[in-house]
Amino acid sequence: MKRDAIITKWNSMSPRKRDDWVAEKVMGLELSDNMLAAYPKYRLPDYPDYFRDVPNYSTDIAAAWDVIQKMKDKGFSFTLGEASEKSGSVILGEANLGDQMCNFHIVTKNIFIHVFKETMPEAICLAALIAQGEGIEEYGRLHSKQKS
Template identity: 30%
Template sequence: MKTGRELDILVAEKVMGWVVDGDIIENADLDEQGRCTFPSGDFLMNKETREPLPNYSTNIADAWKVLEKLIQLGAEINVGFYKQWDCSIDYPIGCNWLVQAETAPLAICLAALKALGVEV
């Protein structure tokens, strides 16, 4: 999967626990998947914090929020670079997921989804 809003939405829903709610904001439309969209093309804000959808797959500061969420869930994480960016997510029960990608945010997002059993 490539970087972009589709991946950001998947991370928001599957990793960060955002829930899509079309009644949150007036004058919003739903896309074909039932997600709330706005005329600007941006997507639904977080219901609890009213925060706009972060750019998880392209912005390292936003991707770091994904790592912090996984750490809260008990993960051990290693992000590094050797010819390509990689993100390794380990859980003490013996599970390990490693993803390599062109950018650190992309590697983080894909590894997080993989660790949570989401096919990408």
């Protein structure tokens, strides 16, 4: 799935559905089939009969920080910031003044993913999903093997 399709899907979803998507695609968690949409749960990897609530990745900065750590484990560096009046993104109309920005990048692979959203957790999660959608997960697996 490419950037525009990911953004369109993201914009059509509730925060809890976004959290489910991040849990599966970025964090690699297995969601339970027997859950209520308002209370998504994931299966504990070491205990398949036990479940935990899916964190509020898209609304809670502490949970979003886990997304950053996962992306770092996949070989990404990151930058967080805020769109200012001198920002090229604001001047070009790509972002609104005060929007939160997340960049994930792997310089050696010439990969740069950036996202502007109203809140930092949203920016982090959407940038991570876009990175996954661009086939970056393959690089992450290779990078992890090289570290071992």
